[in-house]
Every structure is written in C-alpha cells, then in structure tokens.
Amino acid sequence: MNGTVSKEPVAVVGIGQTRHVAARRDVSIAGLVREAAVRALEDAGLTWADIDAVVIGKAPDFFEGVMMPELYLADALGAVGKPMLRVHTAGSVGGSTALVASNLVSARVHRTVLTLAFEKQSESNAMWGLSLPVPFQQPLLAGAGGFFAPHVRAYMHRTAAPDHIGSLVAFKDRRNALKNPYAHLHEEDITLEKVRASPMLWDPIRYSETCPSSDGACAMVLTDREGAGRAPHPPAWVHGGAMRSEPTLFAGKDAVSPRAGSDCAADVYRQAGITDPRREIDAVEMYVPFSWYEPMWLENLGFAEEGEGWKLTESGATELDGDLPVNPSGGVLSTNPIGASGMLRFAEAALQVRGQAGDHQVEGARKALGHAYGGGSQFFSMWLVGAEPPAS
C-alpha cells in the first residue's frame, strides 16, 4: 500500500427505470423520478432509511422550466435531512451523476448512495431550450441533428465509409429495443429497407437514424463492500470511472474523434487494467443519438483503429450476438429522456454484468462499458463495471 489508503470498492446493488414513453401525462416530475427510485430500492432490498445521500442529475433546467428541480424533488426522493447533490453536464449528465455518487462511496464519504437522473421532455421542447435567440448573433441554422450532421459527413469523408452504415446501426438498435420492455420505441415491423427509405432530415442523417424524445428516469443504488454483502442480488462492481471535458469549439478541435473522449476512455481502461478493450470488454452501452456515432465512438473509445470503426459495425460484431455487442438495450436511438440517457447507459452496462438484462442479455457478459457524452461533444463520462469485485 506504500502508506496510501485504498479506495472503497463500489457495488451497484439496485437498478430501476421507468417504462420510457413520449409523454407520461399521468405523473408529475416527482412521480416519475419516484418510480425509478422505488424500483432501484426494491432491487437492492433497501428502504429510504438505508440511503445516506442522494445525487441527482438532469439536463438544462430550461427543458422543463423548473429551476433547480432537486429542491422540489427532495421529498419524493427521501432526501430530507440528508445530503443532496445536483449534477449537470448536458447530455452526459446521467453518467457524470453516477460517477459523483460512485466517488462518494469510493472515498468513504457515504456508504450507500441513491443516484438518479431524469427528463420529462413532454413538459417542454428541448429544441427551443437549446436555441434561444441571442441578440446580435446569427440564429442557429439547424437543430441538434443539423449541428452533428456535418461531423458525420466529415467522418464519412475521412474514413471513406459507405453510406449504408448509419442505417445498419439504426436497424440493429431498434431490433434490440424490441427485446427491452423499458425502451420507448418498439417498432415491431422495422426493416432495413424502412430505415433506408426514411426521409433525409439533415443529409447525411435520416429520420430513422435519430433518437426519439422521451419521458423517463433511471436510478441506481451504489454501496460499499459491506453493503454488497447484504444485497439480495449479485452486484455489478465499478472497475473504473472518469470524466473529461473540452470546449464545444476551439482551434484544433477534432469533432469526429474528440480528445476528451479518447482521454476519458484511456483513463477508465487504465483504472480497470484493460489493455485490449475489443477483446476484454463483453458489452458496450454507448451514447449514440444519431446512428453514425456508433462507428465514430468505436474509434474514439479504442475498439477500432482510426478509420476502421464502420468496418466493425458492418461486420456484425456490434450486433447482440456479435463479439462486441453495442447497445443491446436499444440505446439512445430507441429511448432518449435526455438527462437520464447517460445513466441508462451506465445502468444497462451494470445489468449486463449482473446477468439481469432479460431478453437483451449478452451471454456470459463479465465486463461492460457505459459511455455518455453531451453538449457539442463537450462532456464525456464513462464507467467500466464487472461481475467480480475489482482486484485491490
């Protein structure tokens, strides 16, 4: 130990999510987050009294127009008299929220932490929230898809990827979603031809290659080694976690493969002792809001050499039965409650190594990566979870 104090191992012992849909008009925001939290507590076999602190995340307050919603949600989340923290890092927030909670346990500040993220997109309009009319400035000429489409074109140009790769990803993720009862989109009659025939919105991005707008929440209970020993179900263990950020625009930014993303992944792999992510990681839940981001992130996260990501997708390796399944849950392309989307990636990775992913379980998954990004490829957060406790 060389005189240093080791970190506490962190276990994911409870996971809960809502059935994600376009609009949950039957519940308040409090009722929505409550559903996910109660399911996570039930999974962990715990009650509100067992929770030492609550860490909550969501995307910009403008999305629902409730300023600092964590204050209003304290009662619903049993946080009265306990520390409550709010995290915000745009679309990556669900991931960074889980990491803040994980670090509180790892540092032995708290023993058992409830972490939760949500978005109730039906209460507002995210497109509006992201394109406020700033005086003196040229209005934003395209929505989120239009912002990311030129980066996709740059990727296609740089790697000479054929046009159909994006459709393959969308077709795969929508089929995976059919195996996930919590997913928002259940397109029973999806075919590759339908994806390819869907309207081109922001050429080269087609309608079927974009994410939906969802209401949903995701919650997890994280605890220490002793808490894991009392858990009724096998935990997922956190082997590594990291966050990185960089400006949305700066001279030298590589929007196709941002430095912050690759640095973040390298940090996680170093912590987890991963030297060959392609072979050592059994399942990946990555943040793919537009289908082309799968091959782009495969390269950025070190699963493929530069220029080779699309070949991995094309080969079928990222299918549910491939040797590197990506987004077995259906991913962001099938479910997008923005603030919760990152935590869903983290939670789905944990479900895989707990063997609790149901019909979208990757057989024998022992190590899984959860990944999130947000802003204009500005914030990155990732964790690697395993079925066994980390070697200390």
Next chain:
Amino acid sequence: MNPAPAQEALHAPLVVEFPFTRSLGPVQSAFLTGLRERTVLGVRAGDGRVLVPPAEYDPVTAEEIRDLAEVGQTGTVTTWSWNPAPRRGQPLARPFAWVLVRLDGADSALLHALDAPGPDAVRTGMRVRIRWAAERKGEITDIACFEPHEGPEGGAEAGADGPGERAQPRAHDGQFPGEAVTGITAPARLDYVYTPGRAQTRYLNALAGHHTLGERCPECRKVYVPPRGACPTCGVATDEQVEVGPSGTVTSFCIVNIKAKNLDIEVPYVYGHIALDGAGLALHGRIAGLPYDQVRMGLRVEPVWAEGGRYPDHYRPTGEPDADYDTYKELL
C-alpha cells in the same frame, strides 16, 4: 501587431419565454380541481399533520401520501412581506403583501397575495380569507388573492363567501363534478439584458462594416473567429486583431430538409462549416448561390451581405478551384 481598440460593449434586451406544460399527478390534480370548485384540499402526512398545499410524498418519512382533507377558507397570516412594485404576471397589479397563510384546519402555510391598503394594514397573526377568482379553471390563481377578515378560526361568519369553513379538516375523496384537471400550462418569462462582451463587440462592430476580425493567441498563434477574448487551449488573453477572409473554404456541411419554425429559409438549404482564410477554426453559415446538391467539401466561398445585416446572409461560390483536403482537414 494591431492591438484591439477600446470599445463600449454592446448590450440588448433578451426575453426568454415559453409555455411549459405540467403533468400534475394525482395529488396536485385533486388540489387544483378542488380550487376550481372553491374547495381547498390538503393531504394528511404520516404524523397526522395536514399539508396545504398538498405534497405527494411525506416530507418526514418519504412515504407516498394520498389521504386528502378539506380545510377552511379562512386562515391566519404566519409571516409576510410587502411588495411595493408588482411585476407583470403577479396576482395583483397594485402594491400588495406576499403572505404565508395557514388555512383553518391546516398545519402548513400556503404562499399567496394579500390585498391590503398598505403595509400598516398587515401583521403576522392577522385573520384573512380567500377571495375567489370569478372564472376558475384549476390553477393556483383560482384563488385571486386573500383579503382581511374579521372572525375567529373556523367561525361561522366566515362563510359568507363560500361553503365549507371548519377548523377541523374533513376527509375528502378528491372527486368533483366535471372533468378533473390533470395538467396546467406554466408560462415562464425571463427578462435579461444581454451583452456579448468586449471581444465579441469588437468583432460585431467590424462585421457591421463587412470586415471579419479574429484575434490571435499570443502562444499558439491560432486565430479565433469569432474571438472570445481568450484562447481556450492556452488560457491566455487574445488582443491582437487579425482580419481574416473574406473568402473561405467549406470544410463540412449538411443539407437541411426540415423547416425550422423560427427561420424564414426555404428548404432544402445547406448549413456548412466555413474556414475563412487565415482563421484557426471554422464558423457556421448557410451556403447558397448554387444548387444544394452541388455543395461539396473544399468548395471556395465568399460572404454575401444583406442590406443592414449584422452578419453575412449566406456564402456563395467564388469560382476558384476547390481546396485540397490537406489544406483544411484540421478545420472540419
């Protein structure tokens, strides 16, 4: 070296407003439907207290609470603050008091407005009663405001304006005639004074004269367009001004096929990244002056200014040969 001249920063009003919709859930739904029917409902917490306005979850035990109870329409001010200059959207247009009122039978206080002639007429402990709005639709403003009231807690003489005053809350099933209120619209409006800051002001003022001024980082020597006063990579101030363009290269783009609500541009149109000659990064703009399906990476373009515009309306081809990928591959 061309140091930046001192200029007063631009500023302009920025109003942000949006009609948020709110799904109420069972407890707030009963509360607001009740207000429409001139009935105030609270909810009984695990410790027996009646909370008004009601909460969905117990603030002590975190348990779900659903036992509704009707409380009185008269109450007692527990604290207050005089509002001498009401703003738009507030309950009363003339000066009024913000009050916390514990309604008779309730154990917690409700925030609302008290219509009083002046601060001298308001005191903690004073008795007040609800003044109902003439038209009620299931919103907190169905209570128009509170008004001073002479009478003891739960007193019968309080009932002149409505039924149901009582010091003891009465269990209520939350059901009312007519359709239940399940959602509300919550319009939000924020008034700001926006300033783009000194660096952007220099850029915008030059742009108005059809010159594009960037600022060079003294360390990495890259030119920021638009400038932000500092280099985010090196973390140092930029103050050397450099004119870039007017021509540039399209480094990437997309073809927009869906019409944006707030833009008066016919689709399809091309939205592109344009690296102006001499700039260290691309800016974003519309590319026109050729068929949309002929736009390509490497296309050489120049700005087209609309009369009185603060920024180029769009960029059009210069007619030069396309730029080599290697010349702009760092500027995508």
